[in-house]
Amino acid sequence: MKNDSNMGVIYQMTGLSGAGKTTLSKRLKQILKEKGYRVAIVDGDIYRQTLCSDLGFSRADRITNIKRLGRFAFALAADYDLVLIAAINPYEEGRDFLRRQFGAPLLFLDCSLQTLIHRDPKGLYKSALRDEDDPKYIAQFTGISDPFERPLVADLYLDTDALSEEQCIEQLTAYITNHFINNKIDLAFINFLSRFRKESLASPDQKSNDIAFIKNCRIFSALFELDLRDLYRFLFLDCKDDVQFEKWLSDHVGDAELYSDRIEKFLSWISKEEVVSEPYTYQYLTQEQLKCWEEQGYLVLPGLIPVADCDAVRNLICKELGINLGDVSTWCPTDPRWQGIMLFSVKDESTQVIRNNQTVRSVFEDLYRSKGLLSLNAPLGYMPPLWTGYPFRSSPLHWDIDPETGPRNHIQGLIYLDDVAEDGGAFSLIPAMHKQYKELIANYATVEATLEILRSQNQVKLLSGKKGDLILWLDATPHAATPNQGSLPRFVQYLSFECI
Numbered sequence: 001m002k003n004d005s006n007m008g009v010i011y012q013m014t015g016l017s018g019a020g021k022t023t024l025s026k027r028l029k030q031i032l033k034e035k036g037y038r039v040a041i042v043d044g045d046i047y048r049q050t051l052c053s054d055l056g057f058s059r060a061d062r063i064t065n066i067k068r069l070g071r072f073a074f075a076l077a078a079d080y081d082l083v084l085i086a087a088i089n090p091y092e093e094g095r096d097f098l099r100r101q102f103g104a105p106l107l108f109l110d111c112s113l114q115t116l117i118h119r120d121p122k123g124l125y126k127s128a129l130r131d132e133d134d135p136k137y138i139a140q141f142t143g144i145s146d147p148f149e150r151p152l153v154a155d156l157y158l159d160t161d162a163l164s165e166e167q168c169i170e171q172l173t174a175y176i177t178n179h180f181i182n183n184k185i186d187l188a189f190i191n192f193l194s195r196f197r198k199e200s201l202a203s204p205d206q207k208s209n210d211i212a213f214i215k216n217c218r219i220f221s222a223l224f225e226l227d228l229r230d231l232y233r234f235l236f237l238d239c240k241d242d243v244q245f246e247k248w249l250s251d252h253v254g255d256a257e258l259y260s261d262r263i264e265k266f267l268s269w270i271s272k273e274e275v276v277s278e279p280y281t282y283q284y285l286t287q288e289q290l291k292c293w294e295e296q297g298y299l300v301l302p303g304l305i306p307v308a309d310c311d312a313v314r315n316l317i318c319k320e321l322g323i324n325l326g327d328v329s330t331w332c333p334t335d336p337r338w339q340g341i342m343l344f345s346v347k348d349e350s351t352q353v354i355r356n357n358q359t360v361r362s363v364f365e366d367l368y369r370s371k372g373l374l375s376l377n378a379p380l381g382y383m384p385p386l387w388t389g390y391p392f393r394s395s396p397l398h399w400d401i402d403p404e405t406g407p408r409n410h411i412q413g414l415i416y417l418d419d420v421a422e423d424g425g426a427f428s429l430i431p432a433m434h435k436q437y438k439e440l441i442a443n444y445a446t447v448e449a450t451l452e453i454l455r456s457q458n459q460v461k462l463l464s465g466k467k468g469d470l471i472l473w474l475d476a477t478p479h480a481a482t483p484n485q486g487s488l489p490r491f492v493q494y495l496s497f498e499c500i
Contacts (some may be wrong), residue, residue: 008038010070010078010102011176014089014151015109016143017124018166020160021086021173024109026494028168028176031084040080042073044087059091065093074102082176090148096245103191104493105155107172108241113143115161115328116447117420121462153198155190157241192270193249194242196220200235209405216270222374223266223500224249229344269500270370280369283362293367295396297434298463301363305310305354305468312350314491317382320346323489331384331489340393341425341481341490342398343380351380354415354493360470364497367411373497382493383484392483397430397455399437399447400475407437408475410496416469422462425484427492430459435475453479470495 013021022043029039044065048055052068055061059286066089075085085104089095098104117125126176128141140146156175158168191482196217199208208214221228239245253259282290283298293299318325321333337345354360355375365371384390401407433454435439444450462482473479484490 004319007074008040008080008083010073010077010083010085010098010104011096011107012070012087012089012098012104013107013109014087014095015160016111016113016116016148017088017141018119018121019109019111020165021088021109021157023165024158024172025084027084027165028084028172029170031173033178037080037081040073040076040083041089042069042076042083042085044069044085044089047072049331057146062089063091063094063097066495067097070098070102070104073104077102077353080267088142088148090142090151092149095151100195100423105190105194105242106151106153107156107158107175108151108154108170109158109160111149111159113159115141126435136353145178152201154240154407155194155242155244161182182339188267190246192216192220192266197235197242197245199478200232203459211405216407218498219374219500220266222376223269224253225347225377226252227345227377227379227392230337244365244434257353282366284359285363285366293472295430296430298429298473299367299470300463300465301470302466302474303468304359304470305357309350309353309357310415310417311469313348313354313380313415313493316346316350316419317343317380317491320387321382325489328388331388332390338382341381341383342394343382346380347377352494355495360413360495361372361497364411364413364469364495370499372500374500376496376498378496380492381481381490383481385424385484385486385489386454387485390484394481397428397451397460397478397480399451399478401437401447405454407434409476410475411472412475413470413472413495415493415495416465416467416471417493418488419466420464420490421486422464423484424486424488425490426482427434427479428460428462428482429473429477429479430454431461431477433459434474435476437476451478 013025015021022045025041025043028481029041032039047069050063051072052065055065065084066087069085069087073085076083085098089098095106117129120126124138124141125144127136127138130137133138142148156172158171160168162253180327197214199213199217220226221231234248235245238247250256253262285293289299289301290343317323321335321338322330323333324330335343355378361373361375364373382420383392383394386392400410400412407456414427440450440454441447444453460480465471
């Protein structure tokens with residue numbers, strides 16, 4: 001297979017000495033050769049004796065070594081379908097270089113040091129563990145006296161300690177075949193998933209501030225209807241490599257045809273160039289409502305959702321959490337999906353009816369002045385009264401703003417699924433504050449200091465409402481839920497759209 005530049009694909013395989021790099025790369029080459037593909041192997045041990053014979057084993061020399069191997073692999077890629085760099089490559093800097101310069105996916109062969117020392121077919125570990133004055137002692141041996149930085153993110157993770165050689169070669173061959181040779185998944189999408197995963201796992205000071213990429217991430221989450229709690233729980237706790245991430249995503253969508261269609265739409269949307277917007281014609285909102293939105297930063301639209309649709313979602317929440325409104329003892333459930341006042345990971349036709357309500361969509365389109373919207377997967381809301389013993393667990397007055405990027409004019413909304421009085425856990429906000437965010441932060445230095453000042457000024461407005469009312473607010477409007485001091489639970493469905 002050739003990519004767009006008519007060059008072969010370069011892969012990098014990393015792992016400690018004895019983890020299986022040479023063995024698996026040779027077997028992979030033979031399997032692919034039998035399928036008619038031209039494969040070259042750039043073995044780090046072999047080229048240490050030729051191309052890189054002048055280099056030592058300091059960090060700088062090891063980085064130089066891998067850069068040379070990468071450039072040599074790139075030269076081979078003009079004549080081969082696949083070029084596999086099989087080298088220890090112990091530093092993230094070297095792996096990142098191969099990924100950035102040559103688009104080389106990372107294949108990580110993981111094996112415990114104890115197993116490697118036990119295997120030790122060449123006797124290298126035995127020599128590395130000798131006394132330093134022993135003539136057979138090997139200095140600067142990776143994993144013993146020199147560091148090996150475990151990859152933060154790998155495109156394929158193989159545990160060669162736990163898996164047999166046959167299992168490893170089966171997974172390796174399937175990865176190469178399914179994701180590149182047969183081109184079942186577009187390379188651009190695989191690269192996006194890899195970057196998304198790496199950014200998700202990065203520390204705050206290492207995260208990208210690339211506005212275009214951040215927007216693409218929001219489009220990705222919306223199009224694939226991802227519950228962000230579930231997504232990040234998987235990435236942080238269970239995901240070993242990019243292959244597993246892609247499989248999890250495919251399983252989440254369920255239908256293979258639908259999955260391919262969403263990939264195609266995603267790649268189409270993120271590749272669109274910015275165009276000059278045509279004049280927008282308002283569909284639902286009046287000039288008075290638009291003026292209120294502009295000045296106040298929020299809107300309350302009464303009776304937007306039919307009572308029956310509200311009841312259906314309220315009944316769904318009760319069913320999922322085991323709530324019987326006639327039995328107070330059931331009002332404080334222990335379901336782990338219910339966190340604070342949010343109920344996550346519940347998907348049902350009744351919630352889709354409200355999400356897909358055409359009037360709701362028209363309102364969001366009017367406020368965004370665009371019909372290019374994607375409905376985001378938002379949680380449901382449930383809050384028992386305080387007198388039941390429920391400890392109110394929700395954020396105090398806050399902004400939903402990334403301090404690094406600032407306000408992005410994102411619109412959020414919620415539907416009251418039952419009547420909500422001011423003391424019944426009503427939504428609250430400070431009107432007309434959305435245009436002052438930057439000035440406030442500049443005056444009070446930090447977001448938290450600013451919010452403390454705002455909380456103390458008693459400007460908060462409580463928004464009571466009736467069943468079916470839609471409340472909308474900008475991300476730059478300080479807002480919060482309030483404790484439910486009424487007699488009945490509060491039920492809501494949150495709504496959000498992404499403008500693409």
